[in-house]
Amino acid sequence: MRKFERQKAIRKLIQQYSIDRQEDIVKLLQEQAIKVTQATVSRDVKELQLVKLPAPNGGYQYSLPAEKKLNAEKKLKKTLHDAYLSSRLHESFFLIKLLPGNGPAVASLIDQLKVKEIFGSLGDDDTVLVIAQDPRAAKEVQRMLLEMVS
Amino acid sequence: MRKFERQKAIRKLIQQYSIDRQEDIVKLLQEQAIKVTQATVSRDVKELQLVKLPAPNGGYQYSLPAEKKLNAEKKLKKTLHDAYLSSRLHESFFLIKLLPGNGPAVASLIDQLKVKEIFGSLGDDDTVLVIAQDPRAAKEVQRMLLEMVS
DNA sequence: TTATATTTTGGATAATTATACAAAGAAAAA
DNA sequence: TTTTTCTTTGTATAATTATCCAAAATATAA
Numbered sequence: 628m629r630k631f632e633r634q635k636a637i638r639k640l641i642q643q644y645s646i647d648r649q650e651d652i653v654k655l656l657q658e659q660a661i662k663v664t665q666a667t668v669s670r671d672v673k674e675l676q677l678v679k680l681p682a683p684n685g686g687y688q689y690s691l692p693a694e695k696k697l698n699a700e701k702k703l704k705k706t707l708h709d710a711y712l713s714s715r716l717h718e719s720f721f722l723i724k725l726l727p728g729n730g731p732a733v734a735s736l737i738d739q740l741k742v743k744e745i746f747g748s749l750g751d752d753d754t755v756l757v758i759a760q761d762p763r764a765a766k767e768v769q770r771m772l773l774e775m776v777s
Numbered sequence: 778m779r780k781f782e783r784q785k786a787i788r789k790l791i792q793q794y795s796i797d798r799q800e801d802i803v804k805l806l807q808e809q810a811i812k813v814t815q816a817t818v819s820r821d822v823k824e825l826q827l828v829k830l831p832a833p834n835g836g837y838q839y840s841l842p843a844e845k846k847l848n849a850e851k852k853l854k855k856t857l858h859d860a861y862l863s864s865r866l867h868e869s870f871f872l873i874k875l876l877p878g879n880g881p882a883v884a885s886l887i888d889q890l891k892v893k894e895i896f897g898s899l900g901d902d903d904t905v906l907v908i909a910q911d912p913r914a915a916k917e918v919q920r921m922l923l924e925m926v927s
Numbered sequence: 928t929t930a931t932a933t934t935t936t937g938g939a940t941a942a943t944t945a946t947a948c949a950a951a952g953a954a955a956a957a
Numbered sequence: 958t959t960t961t962t963c964t965t966t967g968t969a970t971a972a973t974t975a976t977c978c979a980a981a982a983t984a985t986a987a
Binding site: 672673674675676677678679680681687692 | 822823824825826827828829830831837842
């Protein structure tokens with residue numbers, strides 16, 4: 628999906644550069660051959676819950692909502708990368724098989740992401756069950772999580 | 778100082794209500810007999826480093842920059858309230874006497890506030906020395922900290 | 928496939944926020 | 958005190974962001 632990639636790119640951009648205008652995001656995306664308007668970026672900023680943070684040195688800067696969430700994502704990515712074995716999608720469920728011992732941590736990290744499509748997740752020793760709002764949402768979740776593995 | 782009180786009121790307001798426009802802050806301040814324009818609120822928002830956070834349920838909401846800072850202030854207030862003995866101001870220095878054992882904690886909490894007027898602070902067992910940018914800043918700091926005691 | 932529903936997007940603009948400038952106010956100096 | 962300097966504020970407006978609406982794109986159903 629185009630949208631998800633773009634949002635990912637936006638997250639990367641605001642971490643990399645000091646950006647204080649959505650128009651600048653538009654320009655930087657164009658350099659990556661991603662064409663969008665400020666209107667779309669505004670929507671993305673909202674969905675990603677990015678904030679325009681008054682910087683300590685005067686001026687402003689777009690920023691991730693909380694370091695927490697960021698850290699959760701980093702850890703999840705790392706853990707998935709290390710412990711991921713396989714996964715299956717069925718209706719609203721996305722089931723992940725992991726190396727033994729990693730289930731609870733991964734389930735907890737997924738919860739911390741607070742992705743709106745995810746209703747909840749739970750993990751036993753080597754398995755995590757992610758429950759999405761509906762089958763379509765589950766597909767989104769699958770895409771998002773598999774993205775992290777690679 | 779008028780400004781400091783107003784900013785304090787603003788902080789309180791955004792914690793109490795779900796506010797998504799600076800104009801609403803203006804209105805709510807008026808109910809407290811504090812008259813300001815949106816322009817001033819915009820400056821206050823910047824100084825307080827408040828952010829307009831996209832809310833999880835759609836919509837927006839002004840919010841404190843990080844819970845961290847808030848917690849630090851709460852703890853500091855509580856500790857000062859419990860352990861404060863006396864204080865003195867001299868040039869750029871503000872010296873606080875505390876019940877024994879509270880110095881390090883208070884110094885650390887003051888640092889966490891990241892008030893721009895404060896250059897740094899250090900504490901031994903029962904004393905904290907706050908070093909301000911200059912004598913005027915020190916007065917500000919004194920005012921702010923004594924405010925917390927009461 | 929074609930038709931239908933859903934999602935995403937851009938254009939235009941409304942809504943909101945930030946700031947230049949000048950004036951008022953407060954502090955410091957004389 | 959008066960004068961000078963620094964800070965704070967409002968007005969007006971520039972700059973930026975959010976959203977309405979319609980079109981395009983995408984997915985789902987038939």
